[in-house]
Amino acid sequence: MNRYLMNTFRFLGLLALQVLVLNYIRINGYINPYVYILYIMLLPFGIKGWMLLAAGFVMGYSVDLFMGTPGLHTGATVLMAFMRPTIIRMSTGAQESENLFEPSLSKMGMRWFFSYSLWLVIIHHLALFFLESFSIAQIGNTLLRTFFSVIFTQIFILLLMLMFKSGSKKTERLA
Amino acid sequence: MYNLLRFLQKFNFLLLFLVLEVVAVMMLAKSHTYQRSKIINSSSSVAGYFFTFRANFADYFTLQHTNDLLVKENAELRRKLEYYRQFEYPIDTLHSKTDFEYIPARVISNTVHLRNNYIVINKGSRHGITKDMGIMSSEGVAGIITGVSENYSIAISLLHKYANISIMFKHTDQLANVTWSGPDFRVGNIVDIPTYVNMKHGDTLLTSGNSLIFPEGIIVGTIDEPIESAAGDMNAATMLFATDFNKLKSVFVIKNNNKFELNSLNNLRPDE
Numbered sequence: 001m002n003r004y005l006m007n008t009f010r011f012l013g014l015l016a017l018q019v020l021v022l023n024y025i026r027i028n029g030y031i032n033p034y035v036y037i038l039y040i041m042l043l044p045f046g047i048k049g050w051m052l053l054a055a056g057f058v059m060g061y062s063v064d065l066f067m068g069t070p071g072l073h074t075g076a077t078v079l080m081a082f083m084r085p086t087i088i089r090m091s092t093g094a095q096e097s098e099n100l101f102e103p104s105l106s107k108m109g110m111r112w113f114f115s116y117s118l119w120l121v122i123i124h125h126l127a128l129f130f131l132e133s134f135s136i137a138q139i140g141n142t143l144l145r146t147f148f149s150v151i152f153t154q155i156f157i158l159l160l161m162l163m164f165k166s167g168s169k170k171t172e173r174l175a
Numbered sequence: 176m177y178n179l180l181r182f183l184q185k186f187n188f189l190l191l192f193l194v195l196e197v198v199a200v201m202m203l204a205k206s207h208t209y210q211r212s213k214i215i216n217s218s219s220s221v222a223g224y225f226f227t228f229r230a231n232f233a234d235y236f237t238l239q240h241t242n243d244l245l246v247k248e249n250a251e252l253r254r255k256l257e258y259y260r261q262f263e264y265p266i267d268t269l270h271s272k273t274d275f276e277y278i279p280a281r282v283i284s285n286t287v288h289l290r291n292n293y294i295v296i297n298k299g300s301r302h303g304i305t306k307d308m309g310i311m312s313s314e315g316v317a318g319i320i321t322g323v324s325e326n327y328s329i330a331i332s333l334l335h336k337y338a339n340i341s342i343m344f345k346h347t348d349q350l351a352n353v354t355w356s357g358p359d360f361r362v363g364n365i366v367d368i369p370t371y372v373n374m375k376h377g378d379t380l381l382t383s384g385n386s387l388i389f390p391e392g393i394i395v396g397t398i399d400e401p402i403e404s405a406a407g408d409m410n411a412a413t414m415l416f417a418t419d420f421n422k423l424k425s426v427f428v429i430k431n432n433n434k435f436e437l438n439s440l441n442n443l444r445p446d447e
Contacts, residue, residue, distance in 0.1 A: 019225070020229055020232075026288055049187065049191070050187065050188070050191050053188070053191050053195055056195075057195050057198075057199075060199070064202075066225060069203075070202040070203065070205070071198075071199045071200060071201070071202030071203030071204075071205075072199075072203055074195075074198075074199040074202065075196060075199035075200055075203060078192065078195045078196055078199060079192075079196065081192075082188075082192040082196075085188075131200075131203060
């Protein structure tokens with residue numbers, strides 16, 4: 001499929017999943033999985049810097065529009081998009097990723113994808129919950145919420161990746 | 176000039192990041208009067224449209240239950256109608272306005288898990304809704320309107336710090352007040368019960384009609400557990416709400432046609 005079309009579908013699909021379904025899931029009253037950031041994680045490796053940031057901005061702002069929190073998800077998602085090249089550099093030993101088109105579970109392997117997504121989820125959620133509470137006084141509570149939300153978001157992201165796993169079994173390199 | 180361009184080129188990623196982040200934080204800071212942003216955004220046309228869209232879907236899953244409720248309510252209304260037929264009198268066409276009117280509305284956004292919960296409904300000033308009107312579901316009292324836009328309204332639900340309504344015991348007509356301190360959305364508190372009022376588990380509580388918001392006799396809930404005061408002044412009790420706030424779908428907004436008249440009467444009280 002055309003890669004632009006593919007990314008557009010992914011954008012719309014994840015946005016719909018987030019605002020129509022996942023926002024209504026409340027684990028233990030407070031904890032919401034935020035899976036829409038998977039869109040930023042799966043953008044091509046070779047994407048231009050400004051496009052990456054713009055994608056983060058548009059995705060974050062769309063989610064904000066539905067949740068009635070202007071700027072909150074935008075800020076967190078832009079920060080995450082900004083950190084993405086650094087995380088990729090950190091988590092790729094050799095420059096093998098240069099040859100691949102975009103991050104994926106089947107091509108990069110479970111271990112690589114797990115640490116890659118976990119770092120980005122932590123960055124995003126920390127920014128999100130600190131922007132939301134906007135105070136250092138409640139830092140314990142904020143960190144606790146971040147911790148639990150990170151777990152649930154990470155689980156949802158890995159489940160989604162396993163569900164939509166592309167490629168045949170032979171490329172599987174489960175750690 | 177050349178150096179500046181080179182600088183911009185070299186750090187464009189960082190600079191764009193900073194610009195976007197500043198924009199985001201500014202948006203966030205501007206919306207920081209939390210309550211107002213809640214109203215504007217939940218009631219604004221874009222989000223309102225999509226919440227309606229979602230509610231349209233979600234409603235199908237509770238159709239069966241909604242039907243059951245409607246059938247029950249119909250039966251109850253018919254029974255009452257028969258009862259009132261006995262008192263039928265020639266209709267006065269000049270002054271036929273009733274004291275209270277009921278405007279049906281649909282809930283498009285509702286929470287039960289926060290300390291202060293809000294209900295957003297799909298009727299607004301265009302449909303004659305104003306601030307301080309009551310909201311009830313077919314099961315019982317639900318909340319009070321606090322903000323109105325053209326097509327939508329926001330209400331504090333009974334599950335809110337400031338929700339405090341006057342009730343009476345069905346059998347004795349004694350007055351008390353209902354509050355909610357969370358976290359269980361099924362359980363409220365009754366305070367200010369005189370010690371001489373006998374109560375037991377299951378006693379029915381109705382609105383007292385003392386405020387201009389709710390008419391007399393709408394069910395609020397039933398007593399769960401009486402709590403005797405140690406000091407011997409006012410008893411308290413926990414109650415079970417008649418309304419199931421977790422599946423609030425269709426509600427009625429209660430409009431008091433005599434509100435202005437009653438308000439102006441209250442202003443005539445002599446100063447003390």
